[in-house]
Amino acid sequence: xxxxxxxxxxxxxxxxxxxxxxxxxxxxxxxxxxxxxxxxxxxxxxxxxxxxxxxxxxxxxxxxxxxxxxxxxxxxxxxxxxxxxxxxxxxxxxxxxxxxxxxxxxxxxxxxxxxxxxxxxxx
Numbered sequence: 682x683x684x685x686x687x688x689x690x691x692x693x694x695x696x697x698x699x700x701x702x703x704x705x706x707x708x709x710x711x712x713x714x715x716x717x718x719x720x721x722x723x724x725x726x727x728x729x730x731x732x733x734x735x736x737x738x739x740x741x742x743x744x745x746x747x748x749x750x751x752x753x754x755x756x757x758x759x760x761x762x763x764x765x766x767x768x769x770x771x772x773x774x775x776x777x778x779x780x781x782x783x784x785x786x787x788x789x790x791x792x793x794x795x796x797x798x799x800x801x802x803x804x
Contacts, residue, residue, distance in 0.1 A: 693731040696802040700727045701754040702737050707765055708748040725783070727753065732798045734766060734786040742781040743768045748788065755797070762797065764790045 702725045725739030735753070743749065747768045752761035766785035774780040798804075 693733045694802040694804045695729040695731040696798075697729050698727055698756070698801060700730070700756060701725075702727055702735070702739075702751055703754075703761075704739075704749045704751045706743075706747060707750045728782070730798060731802055732787075732790075732795050732804065734769070734784065737783050737785065738774065738780055739783060740779050740781070742771050742773065743783055745770055749785065751785070755801070758797070762790075762794045764788075764794065 703722055704725070705722045723739060723741045725737045725741075728736045728738060730736075730753075745768050748765060749768060750763070750765050752763050754761045765788045767788055768783060769786050770784040772782045774782055
């Protein structure tokens with residue numbers, strides 16, 4: 682995302698990285714008491730990541746404002762990076778039917794995981 686004059690607006694450097702992301706809802710917004718929806722795991726894949734969040738694609742859209750629990754399987758790592766994030770935006774992919782691009786800000790992330798992401802992004 683660029684600001685006027687071609688400058689980058691983001692606070693943190695991003696790395697284009699493909700990683701499996703397994704997620705499920707961690708809140709009950711707009712479900713009308715449907716707790717089965719909370720238990721259902723979904724999967725997607727990351728497009729990019731930074732210390733503040735990630736962009737991923739999935740065949741399930743998520744309304745902005747929802748909190749999700751994510752297990753991010755980074756290449757070369759034995760255990761997933763587990764964190765919570767708030768969905769900031771979700772857009773239906775125009776070129777590919779049934780695919781959504783989702784922007785998530787990390788809400789809670791371990792210091793070791795932050796260090797790993799800094800290493801990946803070169804920040």
